[in-house]
Amino acid sequence: MTHLSRRMALLGGAALLGGCSAISALDAAATPLDTYDLRPASGAASGRSSAATLLVALPEAAAPIGTDRLMIRPAPASVTYLPDARWSDDLPVVMQSVLVRSIxxxxxVAYAGRTDGGPVADTVLLVRIDMFEVEVTAPDxxxxxxxxxxxxxxxRTQAVKASRRFxxxxxxxxxxxxxxxxxxQRIIDVIAPQMADWAAGQA
Known part of the structure; x- marks a missing residue:
């Protein structure tokens, strides 16, 4: 075998190994993750009612929160994600749906929907997600x-009517x-009715 032939054989072997690695990486990336969603929890049917239209804006969230992955905080300054699970959509979209359905x-309210569709709003609900995570407070x-x-x-006026943290x-x-x-979900079952009651009262 000539020097050139040996070199080509070595390059071919390296390319084959590289191809196998790439295929393995693609297979891993293509493995479907278990997908999860959150259920709405409606507030009280009694209370102040309105003929107004209330539209829920897509929630704001910091980059680590605003993904479709379940976020874990193992230390105050670090975040990671569950490797084998995801939300059904990016978390802000999931929570927008939870809020609309809960309200x-x-x-x-005469109509509750998203700001990217539906009738002209009387009241717009801005949403900011400051925390949506699991904290590791001690081993296990x-x-x-x-x-x-x-x-x-x-x-109509763009004036702030009210603001509240949950x-x-x-x-x-x-x-x-x-x-x-x-x-x-246990948390949503507590705060979604509170948020729905409060939002309905602002419409």
Whole structure:
């Protein structure tokens, strides 16, 4: 075998190995993740009702929160994500849907929807997600946190009508996706009715 032939053989072998590595990486990337969603929780049907239209804006969130991955905070200055689970959409979209359905479920607003569709708004609900994570407080000790601020805006005058923060935590027994999503859902079951009641009262 000539020097050139040996060199080509070596390059061919290296390319084959590289191709195998690339295929393995693609296979790993193509492996579907378990997908989770959050259920709405409506507020009280009794209370002040309105014939107004209330539209919920897409929530604002910092980059680590605004993805479709379940966020874990192992230390105050670091974040990571569950490797084998995802939300059904980016978290702001998921929470926008939860809020719209929770407010609509009260029956106290003529129309509740998203700002990217539907009729002209009377009131726009701005949403800021400041925390949506699981904190590792000690080895094998996990706490889910949600912290959301709502601001009601008069769409005609652009004046702020009111603003309120909603925050809640829940212990999570382990770091499995099912346990973590259940922890978030328990929090939603508490604060979504509160947010829906408050928002309906601002419409």
């Amino acid at each position: 609509s479920g009260t029956g106290r 000790t996990f706490v889910a946190h949600i912290d959301i601020t709502l601001t009601a805006i008069d769409d 925050a809640q935590s829940a212990a999570v027994p382990n770091s499995t996706p099912t346990a973590i999503v259940s922890g978030f």
